[in-house]
Amino acid sequence: MSAVADAMLMVPAARVRAQILSILLAWGMTPDLAETTARMMVETDLLGVDSHGISMLMTYEARYREGRLNLQARPRIVQESAATALVDAGAGLGHPVSVFAMNLAVDKAMQCGVAVVGVRNSHHFGAAGIYARIAAERGAIGMVTSATRGIAMVPTRGAVPVLGTNPLAFAAPAARNRPFVLDMATTTVAAGKVKVHHLNDRPVPAGWVMDGAGESVTDPHRAHEFVMQRPEGGLTPLGGTPEMASHKGYGLAMMVHILGGTLVGASFSPIRNRTQSETDPDGLGHFFMALNPAAFRAAGEFEADLDSAIDVLRATPPADPQKPVLVAGDPEEAARARRLQEGIPVPPALDRLIRGICDRGKVDYLLG
Template sequence: MENNIYWIDFDIMEKFMVDVFMGIGVPEEDARICADLLITSDKRGIDSHGIGRLKPIYYDRIKQGIQNPVTHFEMVREGLTTAVVDGHDGMGHVIGKKAMQLAIDKAKAHGMGMVAVRNSTHYGIAGYYASMAIDAGMIGITGTNARPSIAPTFGVENMLGTNPLTFGMPTDEEFPFILDCATSITQRGKIEVYERLGKDLPEGWVIGEDGQAKTDSHQVLIDLVKGTAALTPLGGIGEENGGYKGYGYATVVEILCAALQGGSFLKGLLGFSPEGKPQPYCLGHFFIAINISEFTELESFKKTTGDILRELRNSKKVPGSERIYTAGEKEHLAWLERKDKGVPVNLPLQKNIKDIIKELNLTGYDFPF
């Protein structure tokens, strides 16, 4: 234990999450998909989307009746390279994995594939789906809308979700290029991490109704739900540092996650009825797979991509900086650091895990906390 944090073996934590998902009605095969996505986040050092999301997102929403533990993956419309799917508020991880696999299968047959999804739920780290395409020798692109969090440039109302626009590309290195990030400066999950650690937020991440930055992480989480605070888009408040660019990209994701498939958007994703009662979030996603071999030899693509990344990392550095990174590198380094240590579990997560074990009467878990 270090600083009240215990490190738990990845396999043990993954098995625990499978048992939890099954304990609240998720079929075993689907539970394994969900747990794999969450543990992959922790392996890559993306603590905002790993075990920390198990209770407050999936467990609690299923308990509230606003997310279906059994996923009905309905094909609404299909072409040679395209499809529209309705997820019926099932498990976003299951919907996402099946949708990306469908896009990959279409790309194998026809060079490219795109699948649009409506009525889904939180699908975890977007990079997981891009990695699926990479493993198939393809370029993977995905995006999802989310409950309103971002204010448009010159606005203070939370209108857009954090709406990640994610790209994955194979390389000839030990790790692929994966750009997986929100179109806001930060995302709600990272604010939750700051709140659990009792830390204030950097100035400029969040804007209040008065147009001023807000930094109290605990109060910000309350105000985001109340709608009296909003995340700022990439570039920050106003136009001076390019905030309109992040705002524009967030809007692109919103359109592709709603307009193509007749899905919900903006305030329709709040998760509350007009009467203030919890309801399904009805999120939209899109998945694109591009078969590289239809354009060039896969190994040639990998080498050129690797050359680009290596030249970037070897370029001149800011005085005092040790290194330049490329997208996906830090996640690879996190895995190398964590592979023998496991998942870090802090005090709030320890409480969540103990509460779940008691509620579901799970046995066989002798956690050290």
């Protein structure tokens, strides 16, 4: 076992939530908005998406100290019809406005059959899948996309990054089975996954990150530099190679930006980085769509058919008998069950960073 694994903290979810909440409140975030943000961040960590939970506090602290965040901002509907709405996040963190927007989309879909709610003037919202799950938990099909702040994806035939990881999530409710939940980046892997390897001092798999010459980078710290700091190199599009697969991943990323960015009037990261000052809000956009199965099928038919489809997938003979066939959402649910029992892992490097945030914010350190 490595020294990193030996020193890994396993922290109960309630304590992780309390730590996040105490930091957000110390920064001046309105209590109910902070409660929502902490809850969604902890749920992300429970699902095993370590790149988008408590490890995002360093980025949020930077935005807070740069004066970019409005931690008292409440979601405000600026345009609305029976089946659509545009919501202004007021330059707040993306978690509260995203919970609001997804629930609003479901409310409208239950009346109209389908609804879309767009969000503008937001910041990072964490993992897209946690919002798609809200729809499925309420009996609706949910789809979520978002524009991103960072520039990490190197386009097909490119040498420098242009796009972000531009996430896409989809969730659908079943009856007997857990919801089908797809949560993905449009890069081969999310930038935050490279951060996790950097924090854990663990090699990055070949094909995730390439340098300016198009060569794969596996050293976790060098890969982190290429993704987060360097003007050349970065993450490969979903599909990696060959070129056509890479091109489709790159096109998918642009589709996500069109929905989560262009449609709602959010900024495009390469343009924003050239035109905004160091204190301007990130100006991100998000897209939330909800579909009511009852608008298309008799009550329960959709869920029953999805159960049947999932059953067929689970019954597929596995190539390795020790590894059953997975359905989208299975790894996250397995992680959640395990982490509720064992705690959320916090590697030493992340623990030191959280301690620093607590020191600067004059907040009690609660993880250890």
